[in-house]
Amino acid sequence: MRLNLIKSNTILLISLLVVGCSRQGNTNPDVEGVESQGSLSLVANGEDFVREGFVTKDGWQINFERVDIAVGEVTAYQVEGGFNPEAKSQIKSETAIRLVQEAQTINLAQGEEDADPIVITQSKAPKGFYNALSWKMLPITDQSIAGSHTILLEGTATKAKRKINFVLGFNQPTKYVCGEFVGDSRKGLLQPNDIAEVEMTFHFDHIFGDGEADADDEINQNAVGFQPLADLATSDTLELGWQDLEQNLSPEEYQKLTNAIAGLGHVGEGHCSVTHP
Amino acid sequence: MKNWQVLLWLGLNCMAVQPALAHGAKIEYGQAAAIIIRATYDDGTPMAQAQAVVYSPEDPTTPWLKGMTDEKGEFTFVPNKDVSGNWDVKVRQSGHGSIISIPITEGLIASEEKPEIDRVELLSSNSDLTPLQKILMAAAGIWGFIGTALFFSRNPSSHQKSVRQ
Structure with missing residues (x-):
């Protein structure tokens, strides 16, 4: 009797280990079967400002070679009745799909001026309306300049x-x-056997302002512009990390820059709540 | 032609012409429950003359109605009372925008209370488990209880015997 008990327990334990291991690498729920699934694409969009270049609020023409960001823990949610980020509340959802786990670096400036947003990943997902999205901005693995x-x-x-x-x-x-x-x-909005898209949008005009908008427009009032950075350049070169900026910008400009960076992330024109983990 | 004949002829002509007056206007009236939304910026400034788009629950991707907010940032629409569900209204202006979902049943807001906004993070540790995995975990728990019960309910003499061996 005792031997049988040990045998049964061993078999059960092995079964659990096998099942437990089989779920690694697939954190997405698969509760409704393939026939009710579609493909959910995650895209990142730096908008025209990044791809085409733009004029800052203080008259500098900016053209980017590279705009690298690293995103991780990207999750799309279905929220009944929608989610209001202005309420600074947490998301309550019965269907949440983890689209990206580890940090993934993306160059938002890649592609032609009229290129589509950059596809980061595409995952199988249950049908439904993915009307909320969260992600983290994580450190980039790059040594172009010192610091994180x-x-x-x-x-x-x-x-x-x-x-x-x-x-x-x-x-x-x-x-x-x-x-x-x-x-x-x-x-x-994901239909079975179809493709839907969720988008992380980054508004870089929040940092540099927009030369086409009025000086007293909110976008320009809250932006740093490029002149404070140009003032730190040695001849025709400017290579600064975050610590350098903290030490060399005025406290007001540094605070403005900090706020503007926090306000980069959007979903199209929709705003997001921001926390600093 | 006699006078009465002229009048009759004119009268008949008038009657004959009347149906050709196709530019007549007709106004009717009735009562309906309207939904008013008010869009403002963070600082409370109204989103005046902003684009407003309404989506019916029947087709959430195709605009059901388009219009503009007024100077107070307000926009009014009358939903189809035969279509219950979440009616979504999107308001956009100069790169800013938001969207709200309004639960409507038979033309009326389903609840007078504001939508629930205090939400709890769902992604608990077992939210990704399949039903099979959950059943196996439950079975393991039950089997653990049975195993423990069998252990304590075993015959003491057999235990002593096994110790002697």
Whole structure:
């Protein structure tokens, strides 16, 4: 009797180990079967500002060679009745799909000027309306400049006859929790055997301002612009990490930059709640 | 032609022409429950003259109605009372936008209370488990209880015997 008990327990334990191991690498629920699934695409969009270049609020023409960000723990949610990030609350959802786990570095400036948003991953997911999204900005694995950074900008800034080659590292680990994508179309509605998209959008005009908007426009009032950074350049080169910026910018400009970086993450035009884990 | 004949002829002509007056306007009225939304920026400034788009629960990807907010940032619409569910309204202006979901049953807001906003993070440690995995975990727990019960209910003499051996 005792021997049988040990045998049964051993078999059960092995079964559990096998089942437990089989779920590793697939954290997504698969409760409704293949016939009720579709493919959920995660895309990142730096908008025209990043791909085409733009004029800052203080008249610098910016063109990017590289806009690296690292994102991780990206999760799409189905929330009954929608999720309001302005309420600074947590998401309650019965279907949550982890699209990216470990940090993944993306160059938002890649592709042609009119390129589509960058596809990061595509996962099988249960049908439904993915109307909330969260992700973390994590440190980039890059040694272009000293220090740790979550955003790396490389490009040129031109004004009148002056041209500055810059490499800037911003370090601000952030978690964004967002509601539904807000834009020309609706995104995230996944039908069986179809493809839907969820989008992380990054508004770099929040950092540099927009030369096409009025000076007293909110976007320009809250942006740092490029001039405070240009003032730190040695001749035609500017290579600064986050510590350098903290030490050399005025406290007001540094705070403005910090706030602007926190406000980068959006879902289209939809805002997100921001925390610093 | 006699006068009465002229009048009759004119009268008949008028009657004959009347149906051709196709530009007549007709106004009717009735009562319906309207939904009013008010869109503002973070600082409370109204989103005046912003684009407003309404989506019916029947087709959440195709706009059911498009319009503009007024100077107070308000937009009014009357949902189809035969279509119950979440009616979504999107408001956008100058790169800012938001979307709200309004639960409507038979043309009326389903609950007078504001939508639940205090939410709890769902992603608990076992939210990714399949039913099979959950059943196996439950079975392991039950089997553990049975095993423990059998251990304590065993015959003491057999235990002593096994110790002697």
